[in-house]
Amino acid sequence: xxxxxxxxxxxxxxxxxxxxxxxxxxxxxxxxxxxxxxxxxxxxxxxxxxxxxxxxxxxxxxxxxxxxxxxxxxxxxxxxxxxxxxxxxxxxxxxxxxxxxxxxxxxxxxxxxxxxxxxxxxxxxxxxxxxxxxxxxxxxxxxxxxxxxxxxxxxxxxxxxxxxxxxxxxxxxxxxxxxxxxxxxxxxxxxxxxxxxxxxxxxxxxxxxxxxxxxxxxxxxxxxxxxxxxxxxxxxxxxxxxxxxxxxxxxxxxxxxxxxxxxxxxxxxxxxxxxxxxxxxxxxxxxxxxxxxxxxxxxxxxxxxxxxxxxxxxxxxxxxxxxxxxxxxxxxxxxxxxxxxxxxxxxxxxxxxxxxxxxxxxxxxxxxxxxxxxxxxxxxxxxxxxxxxxxxxxxx
Amino acid sequence: xxxxxxxxxxxxxxxxxxxxxxxxxxxxxxxxxxxxxxxxxxxxxxxxxxxxxxxxxxxxxxxxxxxxxxxxxxxxxxxxxxxxxxxxxxxxxxxxxxxxxxxxxxxxxxxxxxxxxxxxxxxxxxxxxxxxxxxxxxxxxxxxxxxxxxxxxxxxxxxxxxxxxxxxxxxxxxxxxxxxxxxxxxxxxxxxxxxxxxxxxxxxxxxxxxxxxxxxxxxxxxxxxxxxxxxxxxxxxxxxxxxxxxxxxxxxxxxxxxxxxxxxxxxxxxxxxxxxxxxxxxxxxxxxxxxxxxxxxxxxxxxxxxxxxxxxxxxxxxxxxxxxxxxxxxxxxxxxxxxxxxxxxxxxxxxxxxx
Numbered sequence: 001x002x003x004x005x006x007x008x009x010x011x012x013x014x015x016x017x018x019x020x021x022x023x024x025x026x027x028x029x030x031x032x033x034x035x036x037x038x039x040x041x042x043x044x045x046x047x048x049x050x051x052x053x054x055x056x057x058x059x060x061x062x063x064x065x066x067x068x069x070x071x072x073x074x075x076x077x078x079x080x081x082x083x084x085x086x087x088x089x090x091x092x093x094x095x096x097x098x099x100x101x102x103x104x105x106x107x108x109x110x111x112x113x114x115x116x117x118x119x120x121x122x123x124x125x126x127x128x129x130x131x132x133x134x135x136x137x138x139x140x141x142x143x144x145x146x147x148x149x150x151x152x153x154x155x156x157x158x159x160x161x162x163x164x165x166x167x168x169x170x171x172x173x174x175x176x177x178x179x180x181x182x183x184x185x186x187x188x189x190x191x192x193x194x195x196x197x198x199x200x201x202x203x204x205x206x207x208x209x210x211x212x213x214x215x216x217x218x219x220x221x222x223x224x225x226x227x228x229x230x231x232x233x234x235x236x237x238x239x240x241x242x243x244x245x246x247x248x249x250x251x252x253x254x255x256x257x258x259x260x261x262x263x264x265x266x267x268x269x270x271x272x273x274x275x276x277x278x279x280x281x282x283x284x285x286x287x288x289x290x291x292x293x294x295x296x297x298x299x300x301x302x303x304x305x306x307x308x309x310x311x312x313x314x315x316x317x318x319x320x321x322x323x324x325x326x327x328x329x330x331x332x333x334x335x336x337x338x339x340x341x342x343x344x345x346x347x348x349x350x351x352x353x354x355x356x357x358x359x360x361x362x363x364x365x366x367x368x369x370x371x372x373x374x375x376x377x378x379x380x381x382x383x384x385x386x387x388x389x390x391x392x393x394x395x396x
Numbered sequence: 397x398x399x400x401x402x403x404x405x406x407x408x409x410x411x412x413x414x415x416x417x418x419x420x421x422x423x424x425x426x427x428x429x430x431x432x433x434x435x436x437x438x439x440x441x442x443x444x445x446x447x448x449x450x451x452x453x454x455x456x457x458x459x460x461x462x463x464x465x466x467x468x469x470x471x472x473x474x475x476x477x478x479x480x481x482x483x484x485x486x487x488x489x490x491x492x493x494x495x496x497x498x499x500x501x502x503x504x505x506x507x508x509x510x511x512x513x514x515x516x517x518x519x520x521x522x523x524x525x526x527x528x529x530x531x532x533x534x535x536x537x538x539x540x541x542x543x544x545x546x547x548x549x550x551x552x553x554x555x556x557x558x559x560x561x562x563x564x565x566x567x568x569x570x571x572x573x574x575x576x577x578x579x580x581x582x583x584x585x586x587x588x589x590x591x592x593x594x595x596x597x598x599x600x601x602x603x604x605x606x607x608x609x610x611x612x613x614x615x616x617x618x619x620x621x622x623x624x625x626x627x628x629x630x631x632x633x634x635x636x637x638x639x640x641x642x643x644x645x646x647x648x649x650x651x652x653x654x655x656x657x658x659x660x661x662x663x664x665x666x667x668x669x670x671x672x673x674x675x676x677x678x679x680x681x682x683x684x685x686x687x688x689x690x691x692x693x694x695x696x697x698x699x700x701x702x703x704x705x706x707x708x709x710x711x712x713x714x715x716x717x718x719x720x721x722x723x724x725x726x727x728x729x730x731x732x733x734x735x736x737x738x739x740x741x742x743x744x745x746x747x748x749x750x751x
Contacts, residue, residue: 318513321424321465342468391512 002328002376006205006305006366007154007182013207013255013367016248020209023244030241031230044243047250054250054257055201056190057216063233064246067213068181068202070226072102074215074237075177075198076148078223080110083145083175086222094137094147096121096129097349098155100179102200103148104345121149126290127158127350128301131168141172149176151183151199155333155346155362156289157306159187161297166195175221181205181213185256186264186303197221201253203245207367208252212245267365268292268304270374274363275307277378282385286310288347288360305365308333310347310356314388319361322384328377333362355393397516398422399557402502403457403464405449407579408521408560410456411568414575415559416519417460423519425457425464428506430473430497431590452579459577469505476500478590482603485627488652489727492696493588494544498522503552510555517555521568525561525740529553531680532740533733536564543696546731546746547678561740587696597628609657611639614650614666626657632723637661648722668720674713674730674747684744691733691741692717694724694749700733700741713747726750 003011028040045059052059065071076093083090093107093116110116122133129149138144147169152159162178169176175197183189185206191199198221202213217223217236229238256263272292278285288308294301311319316332323330333344343357363377399421401413416423427450450466457464477497484491507518523534524542531553534540548556560568572580591599604627611621621639623629629637633649639661641647648667651660672694686707691700692715702718715730729746736742 317465317467318509321463322513324463325424387512387514391509 002373003368004328004330004363004365004373004377006369007157007303007333007362007364008331009204009210010207010366011368012209012248013252015255016208016252019251020244020248023247028243030243031232040241040243044241044246047243047246050250051214051253052216054253055184055199055216056192056194057199058192058219060234061191061216061218063215063217063237064241064249065213065215065237067204067211068100068179068200069102071200071202071213071215072100072177072179073106074223074226075200075217076103076106076146077110077226078236079175079177079198079221080114080116080145081224082222085224089143090145091115092117092119092144094119094121094134094144094174096123096149098123098127098153098346099148099150100154100181101345103150103177103179107148116145123350125350126294126301127153127156127346128290128296129160129165131161131164134165134168135172138169138172138174141169141174144172144174147174147176149178151178151180151189152187152303153289153346154182155344156308156350157182157303157364158289159183159296159299159301159303162196163194163297166197170195182303184253185260186305187299188260189257191216198223203249203252206252206256209245209248212242212249214249263367264300264304267369268300270365270369270371271305271307271363273371274365274374274377275309277374278307278309278381281378281382282311284312286312286356288350288352288356303364305369307363307365308360309363310352310360311385311388312356312359313393314359314385315391315393316358316360318388318391319359319384322387323361323377323380326380326384328380331362331364333360358393397557398514399424399517399519400506400510400515401425401462401519402506402521403427403453404521404585405446405452405579405582406521406585407572407577407582408523408565408568410453410521410577410579411571412519412521412559413456413462414460414571414577416557417462419559421519423460423462424515425453425460425462426506427453427464427466428473428501429466429468430470430477430501452582456577456579459575467506467509469501472505473497473501473590476505481590482600484727485600486604486654487727488626488654490630490725491727492544492729493590494541494696495547495729498544499547503548503556507552507555517557519557519559521560522558523560523565524558524743526553526556526558529681531743532561532736533743534561535740536566539565542733542741542743543693543729543731546680546729546743548680549678550681553680597625600627601625607657609659611637612658612660613641613647614660614662620661623657623659626652626654626659629659630723631725632667664722667722669722669724670717670720672715672717672721672724672730673708673750674715675750676711677713677745677747679745680743681745686713690744691735693731693733694721695728698723700735705732712750715747724749 028036030041030044048062049059119137166176177198178196179200181202184201197218199216204210225236227238290302343354347357403409403425481493522541523539525532533542607625610619613620629649647661650662692703693700704716708714731746732744733741
């Protein structure tokens with residue numbers, strides 16, 4: 001099996017498995033006052049400190065959650081509610097059309113049910129949000145509850161300069177949230193240095209467990225809870241701490257961040273070879289997102305393991321099925337909660353037409369990726385594309 | 397063979413896919429998303445293409461260990477089946493959307509795409525027998541679906557596999573239960589999947605608007621009532637006419653004239669026909685030599701009627717019925733069978749009823 005879908009999820013790191021297994025064998029609620037509770041709390045707090053250190057945050061800025069979707073919902077809704085309560089004229093949310101659905105749908109829910117107004121940021125053809133676009137959208141900022149811009153796009157891998165965006169947001173007095181689910185462990189992410197007010201991260205994209213994530217939230221950022229109860233996590237996220245998951249999350253983040261530079265270089269090399277190999281066999285293939293060698297603020301402008309390609313005249317669905325039958329696993333990168341592939345909102349958001357959006361595939365490399373994986377794809381891609389083109393585009 | 401199993405989420409297509417796996421085929425499951433406005437669990441409605449049905453189909457595919465994908469054919473389905481359905485009613489005819497779906501979607505759009513992608517055939521859970529290119533009724537007369545497959549050509553049938561034709565629905569459910577499929581006890585689907593509430597007249601009213609017109613009694617030529625849309629009627633219909641004529645005898649719809657929106661009604665003695673005309677026929681095999689003796693079925697759940705079939709001068713069929721029939725509605729298919737008690741009645745083909 002050739003797994004080229006690390007942006008969907010990643011294999012659990014052996015260190016993570018060991019640490020979680022050890023913790024799962026222990027009893028103790030981190031909120032209990034006795035020795036078992038204290039031991040659990042100590043373990044959870046060590047994990048909090050470890051995660052904070054890996055991401056340039058203070059331990060008190062780490063709120064453990066159930067994953068990326070929850071963190072995005074908590075940040076968008078919680079900050080919106082808190083900011084509007086402090087000043088009722090702050091009803092506007094500024095965000096981009098290429099955000100993950102966890103942000104987009106939260107924003108649209110607030111617009112539909114809770115009086116929010118949305119200003120959509122202009123996005124460059126690469127998928128990047130520029131400081132200029134954010135400045136223009138914010139205006140004087142007095143009516144803005146929050147802005148949310150993803151650090152790196154989950155489909156096309158484009159990175160934005162969050163430090164520059166945070167500076168613009170703060171000029172207008174607006175808090176900035178970022179979904180950094182794909183960025184952590186892939187590009188340098190320093191929460192404190194970036195200046196962003198809230199940052200979403202999750203475990204299973206970097207070798208950690210599913211169902212474990214965090215929202216990094218500055219001490220001075222106010223955020224209303226979604227989950228009420230025992231008052232854990234600064235009273236912003238109640239619920240018994242899942243200590244084993246938290247340990248796994250912290251170990252994964254630590255290992256991923258520590259090995260980031262070497263891995264990024266290796267994955268970029270593999271990714272470049274993958275793209276060059278596909279281009280050689282399918283000359284009219286189109287690369288979506290930023291150029292492979294794009295540089296932004298001294299770091300990569302594109303996630304090193306991301307290759308997002310459109311194959312004109314072939315449907316992504318058909319390509320995926322044919323590759324799946326040849327044991328090569330990738331993604332069309334489009335939302336399909338209903339099981340029906342819709343043209344990617346990200347590609348449409350950066351100005352691609354519906355056919356280009358529907359003819360795309362996302363290949364994402366990770367820790368376990370090897371030259372053999374790239375070779376496996378290159379062995380089959382030409383006949384697969386030819387076959388899919390014969391089936392054509394079902395709607396055009 | 398490499399086959400594509402069309403899996404609706406119902407028990408029939410689940411068992412058909414399972415039997416295809418048992419037969420040693422290389423099976424890939426596909427759920428066809430046909431509705432452009434997919435019903436979710438939250439909205440509660442049930443049709444053949446809700447998200448819940450896709451989930452049910454996926455569950456079975458996962459248990460069978462076969463790949464499973466959803467193909468979005470909503471645009472094709474809307475154009476070729478739903479819009480056609482509305483246009484046919486608007487023209488005063490009574491279409492069969494399941495037949496149209498088999499003709500245009502399952503054994504056209506899907507089969508063509510499957511063949512292009514390297515598959516040899518499409519497997520469905522239809523209740524009909526198909527062997528050596530010969531299409532026959534199911535052994536389960538009550539569940540037989542050969543009527544809605546009669547429109548298929550030899551080319552299309554060559555790419556079709558119907559594993560369920562030789563067994564009863566009861567047996568299908570038993571197989572599903574033995575295998576632990578959650579859909580074993582799932583209710584049978586509605587006749588018209590895109591009208592999940594079953595209110596065809598309401599659906600047509602939303603699409604076509606109110607189009608009031610007269611109800612005319614055939615015997616007297618008098619207008620005996622008003623209706624809000626001729627599309628709400630089918631030739632042969634007795635219930636729901638909303639009129640009471642003096643003699644109190646039951647009235648039937650005899651004809652629908654869409655331009656003047658006139659619906660003609662009459663008593664039973666006027667409602668019978670002894671000859672049916674069709675447009676150009678399609679044949680499931682080589683075109684038979686005419687004239688011939690056969691049986692004809694005039695609607696999806698109608699009884700077969702012995703008849704003599706001959707060609708008309710304009711490329712259609714003239715079908716002389718041995719016994720008069722009521723409710724011969726233009727737009728339905730006249731499906732011709734050669735009776736065969738042993739192997740199952742053989743489907744020769746069909747022609748669209750013109751009058």
